[in-house]
Amino acid sequence: MPIYAPMHLRQLFSKNVPITEGPILKNLLKLGAPLVLGNLLQQLYSIADIYWLGRLGKSAVAAPVVSFPILFLFISIATGFSMAGTSLIAQHVGKGNHHGISRVAGQVVLTMLGFAMIVVVLGVFLADPVLELIHTPTEILPNVTIYMKILFAGMPALFLYFVYSGIMQGYGDTVSPLIVQVISVTINVVLDPFMIFGWGPFPVMGVAGAATATVVARSFAALVGLGFLISKRFGVKLRFSDLRPDRKLIRDIFAIGIPGSVGQTATAMGFIIMNGIVNSFGTIVITAYGVVNRLTMLFLFPAMGIGQAATTFIGQNLGAGKHERARDTVTKGAIFVFVYLTIGMTLTFFFGHYFISFFIPNDPEVIATGAEFIRILAFSVVVFGSMFLPQAAFQGAGHTKPIMIINIIRLWGIRLPLAYLLAITAGMGAVGIWWGMFISNVVSTSLYWIWYARGSWEHHYIKREQLDLRASVDAEYRPSKRL
Template structure:
C-alpha cells in the first residue's frame, strides 16, 4: 500500500476498510487517529473553561475542580448505554448483520436520551448537597453549584453526542465524529470568554454602552459548553438519520423496546460500574484534596486537566482496540484481536512514557499556563512530576480493558478499574495524605497506575475474553421485531 493510498484510507468510508482481515497496525491507526483528535477537541472544552476561569479568579478555578468530577460521575452512570451500543454495533458489523446493527444503534440512542434526561433532573435537585459532601468550601460551593445546574439541565444534549460518537465508532467510522466535534469546539472556544467576562460595546455610537453579552462568570462557561454540544448532537442525529456515512438509525426503530433495554443493560451495566468507579474515585479524592488549602484544590484541577490531554492517545487507541476486538470476535477471529491489543499496549507504553518525561521536565511552565498564582503553580508542578513517569502504564491498562469491552467482557474491565481506583488509589491517598501532605495523594496516582497495568495484563493473559460474551448475541426472532427494512 503506497503512502498516498494509506493517507486516503484515513478518510475512506468505513465499509471500504475491513477490520477483520489483512494488516493490523494500519487499520488500528486509522481508527485511533481520528479518536485522538476528537478527544483532543473534547478536552479543549475543559481546557478552555480552565484557562478562562483561571483568569477570572482562583475561586472559579477551584469551583470547576469540584464540578468536573461530578459531571464525569453523572455521565458515567449512563455510560453503559453507549458502551453497550458500540459493542453491539461493532459485533453485528463484524458478522455482516446490518439490520441488527441499525436496530442496536436506534435503541441505544433512545434509551441514552431517556436515561441522561432522568439523571440530569435528579442531579439538578441534589447538586448542592453532593458538592457539599465533596467538601466544597462556602466560597466555592455557590459557583460550583451554578455551573453544575446549567450542565445538568443540558445533560441529554451532552450525553447524546457521546452516544453518537460511540455508535459511529462501533461501525468503524471515527472521522465523521471528529469533524462534528471540531465545529462544536470552535464555537465553544469562540463564545466562552464573551459569556464568562461579558462584553459591552465601548465604541461606534450610538451603541456605546450596549451590553452585547452579560457577564455570567462560571455559568457562562457552562452555557457555552451546553449550547455547543446541543448543536453537535443535532448534526449527529441528522447524519445518522440520513445514513450516508456510518451506522444508520431509523425513527421506527427508536420506539422504546424494553426487551432490548435488558440486553443493553446486561452489557452496559458493568461499563457503567467501571465509569462510575472512576468518577467516584475522582470525587472521593476530592474529599481528601479539600482538606488542604484552596491552592491545592486548584492544582488538583490543573493536574487532572493535563492528564486528560496526555492520556488522549491511550483512550483513543483503547477505543480502536474495542472496535477491532468487537468486529473480530463477531467474525470469529479472536487471535487477530489479541495481536491488535498486544501491539496497542506496546506502542502506548512507549509513547506515554516519552510524554511523561517531557511533562516531568516542563511541569512548572505547563502549570503556569493555567494560573497566575505562584502557590498554585508550585503545587500543580509537584503533582505532575510525581505522576508523569507512570504514564506508560496507563497505556497498557487502557489497551487491555478496551479489548475486554470489545469482546463483551465489560464486567472484567469494570473489575480492573474498581481494583485500581477503589482498592489501590483511594486507600493509599487516604492513609498517605495525613503523613505526607498533598504528596501522599500524588503518590497514590503513580502507584495505582503501575499496579493497574500489571493487573490488566495478568487478567488478559488468562484468555477468558476469547469466547466473547454470549449476552451480546441477538436472537433470531429479533429481526421480526425490527419490522424489516
C-alpha cells in the same frame, strides 16, 4: 469481505480503514488519531468557560471548577452505556448484520434519552442540597448553582452526542464525530464571550451565559449526530421503528452498560476522595498534583485513543470470527503504547521540572514538588498506559464486569487506602500519595493482563443472542410502507 470504516467526509483526512484485514497497527493508528483529537477537544469546553469567566473574577471561575466532579458522576454513567453501544455495534458490523446495527442503535438512543430525562430532573432539583452538603462557600454558591442547573438541563444533548459518537466508533467511523465536535467546540468558544459579556444582540448573562453557550454547542452536536444516524449516508440507517422498545435488547445494553457505568462512577467518586487527601497538604502539593496529572494525561491521551480504536477492532473481528486478529490487536497496540510512553516518560523523568515550569514558571516550590512527583510516577505511567489494550478487549467483547471490578480495586482497594496510610498514618507526607498512585497503577494493570490472559473475554457477548436478534430484525425490515 473486508469491513471498512465509512468514508464520506473522512476523505479529507484519510483513506478507508480496513478493520478485519490489513496491517493492524497502521490501521489502528488511523482509526485512533481522530479519537485522540476528540479527547483533546472535549477539554476545550471547560477551558473556554474558565478562560472567559476568569475575566469576571475567581468567584465566576469557581462555577465550572466546583460543578465538574458532580457533573462528571453523571457523565460517567452515560459513558458506560455508550460503551455498550460501541461493543454491540462493532460485533454486528463484524458479522455483517446491518439490520442488527440499526436495531441496536435505536435501542441505545432510546435508553440514553430516557436516562437523560431522569438526570435532568435529579440534577435541577438536587443541585441546591448537594452543593450545601459539600460545603460550597456562600459567596460562590449562586454562580455554581445556576451554572450547574443549566448544564444539567442540557444533559440530553450531551448524552445523545455520546450515543452518536459511540455508535459511529463501533461502526468504524471516528472522523465524522470529530468533525461534528470541532464545529461544536468552535460554536462554544465563539458564543462564550457574546453570552457572558452581552456582546451584540445578547444580554449580559455572566456565568449563566457560559453554561448556556456550552448547552447550545452540545445541542448542535446532538442534532447533527442524530441527523447523520437517521440519514442513510453514514453507514447506520436508524429508522423510527428502531426506537420501539425491545426489552431483550435493552436488557443486553444494561448488562453491558451497568458494570461500565458503575466502574466509571466509582472512579469519579474515588478521585473526589483523593482530592480531599491531597488538599490536606496545602496549596503547593495541590498545585503540583494538578499540574502533574494534566501533564501525564497529555501523554496518556494517545494511549487512550489507541485503546478506543482497539475496542472497535476487537469487536468487529470477534463478530467476524477472527479471534487471532483480535488478540494481535491487543498485542501490537500494547507494544506501541509501551514504546511511546517509555520515550515520553523518560523525558519527563529527566526534564520534568522544565515541563512543570511551563505551567507554573515562577514558583520553585511547586516545580520541585512536581518534579519529585513525576520521578516517582513516571515508570508506573508506562505500565498503566498498556492497560488500555486489555481493557479494550473486554469492552469490544462486551464483558465490562472485569473493568468495573479492577477500577474499584485500583482506587478503593489500593490507591485511597495506601495514600492515606503512607501519607498520613506513616507520616511520609505527599510522597506517600505519589507511592500510593505508583503501586495502584502497577497492580491494577497487572490484574488487567492476568484477567485478559485467561481468554474468557473471547466468548463475545452477542454470539449467543445473534440468531434471535437476526430473526427479529429480519422480520422488522421486510418491505413495508412504514419508515
